[in-house]
Amino acid sequence: MNRNYILLMIVIVVLAGGLLFLPQKANYIQQDPEKLMWDIAQPTRYITTDEVAKMIIEKDPLYQLVDVRADYDYDMFSLPGAYNIPLDSLLTEQSDIILDVEDINTILYSDDDLKADQAWVITRRMGYKNIYVMKGGLNCWIRTIIQPKEPKETAPITEFELYKFRQGASIYFTGTEISLDAGEKKTLNVTRRKKETVAEGGC
Amino acid sequence: MGPLIPLGQIASGWDFVIALLIGIAFGFILEASGFSSSRNITGVFYGYNFVVLRVFLTAVVVAMIGLLYFNYMGWIDLNLIYVVPTYINSMVIGSVLMGLGFILGGFCPGTSYTGIAIGKIDAMVFTGGLFLGIFLFSELFPALESFYYGDSLGSATIEDVFGISNEKFSFIFVIIAIIVFYVTWLIEKRVRKTVNPYKFE
Structure with a gap:
């Protein structure tokens, strides 16, 4: 057998064996810090409460809501159709099932922006895309x-x-009726301008 | 960093250009390895020429180890690589049919084109048969569909199904490949004493 072949075989065995002894690296998928900083500074991740309300009313299938507050808060009050992923269980497999859906935009919210923003940074670093934050959180929801x-x-x-x-x-x-005071009709006095008659000249 | 196309490093508009370039490179290597000769290819079944087996095993081993190192270095994300789904039934039947076609015609689909490129008449006839086969298969597909997609394992990998890590499996595979290289070399040496050996110029 050719000596070159034997040499190549030794090289490939050494390379393959080397794979077995490579030290384990935990997680390579890292967001570039500079890009992450840039993304954090951008307000594009925010969605207003009005947009969220519209989306819920229209039952938009492209969006899903995720409540990142603790589960007892979630049980007391939350938005209709929202999932609950408390901040501390964001890294579990169950949350991965909810968040890792292609083409579905996820809107995170908490009482205010704080927790939702934290959750947003974590999900961003985990590599999820299409994650948004409801601006102002539930406090703003109540207010607006x-x-x-x-x-x-x-x-x-x-x-x-x-x-x-x-x-x-x-x-x-x-489900409660709010008094709409737009009911009163005002009568408008319309004064019509009289048409000015111009002397028509014959030609 | 990679894979380049799924991550958008190369716009998907280049798909056809890249496919063409890879196709040309593939054809060139097939031809350079002597695969446009049907005697070389069918030699595997008669035991006098195992160059097909050796070339493909070498390609698999090099690509496998290369990808694992690339993955380790973070140059490519193996999770984003497309894995062809596994359909047990159709793959077993398909490989038997492919093997039969291989031994009868002396070409596989790719090598038949390299055969045409250097003007081999048997390769042209083979390609005619290939198109006839594609046509018949397409016409019969509605009847075969449930069988074709039956027994699906999804995009299964060795790691998923057998639970052996990629690194361990590739090491075992390299050892198997080297044993295969050696054994085929021994078989070739023995068979070529009796069969007139094919020499490609």
């Missing part, structure tokens, strides 16, 4: 969706439209 405040009279029309949507959403989520 459940008990919306009427905007000032001088506010732009978009704020009134938002207010109307929030009132509707509040009815949807709480």
Whole structure:
């Protein structure tokens, strides 16, 4: 047998044997710190409570909600259809089943942004994509969706439209009727301008 | 870092260009290894020429160890590599049919094209048969479909099914490959005394 072949065989056995003795590396999938910092600084991960409300009402199949508070908080009050993954069990296999679904956007929320943001950083470092945070958390949810405040009279029309949507959403989520004071009709006095008649010249 | 295409390092618009380049390289290596000669290929079944077995085992061993080192260095993520799903029934029947075609025609699909490239008439006839086979299979597919997809294991790997780590398995596989190299060399030496050996220029 050719000596070169024997040499090659020895090389390949040494390489294959080397694999057995390589020290174990725990986890290679690491987010680049610089990129992570950049992502943390971006507000793009935030979704407003209005968007979340709309998504729940429309039963948008592309989104799922995850409550990262402790389970007793979750049992007391949470959003409809939300999963519960407490912050300390984010690294378990069960949470992986919920979070690791392709093409589904996950929205994290807690009482405020704090825990949800922490959870967001952890999931980001774990390599999950399409993770968002509900801006303001459940406190903001109560403030804006459940008990919306009427905007000032001088506010732009978009704020009134938002207010109307929030009132509707509040009815949807709480089941209680809110008095709508948009019922009063005001009579407008329409004064029509008289048409000015211009002397028509013949030609 | 890798795999380059799934991670978007290379845009998927380059797929066909890359496929073409890999195809050319594959064809070149098949031809350079003497695979465009059907005598070389069928030699495996008669025991006078095991070059096919040795070339493919070498390719498997090199790719296997290379990928494991690349994975270790973090240059490629093995979890993102596409693993062809395993269908036990159709794979067993398919390999038997493939082997029969191999020994009857003297080519496998890839090598028949390298045969055509250097102008072999038997390779052209073989490729005609290949297309006929593809046509018949496609026409009969609705009837065969349930069998074809039957007994699926999904994208199973040795690690998943037998619980041996990739590193251990590759070491065992290298040892097996070397034993195979040696044994086939012995068989070739014995058989070639009686059978007129094929020499490729």
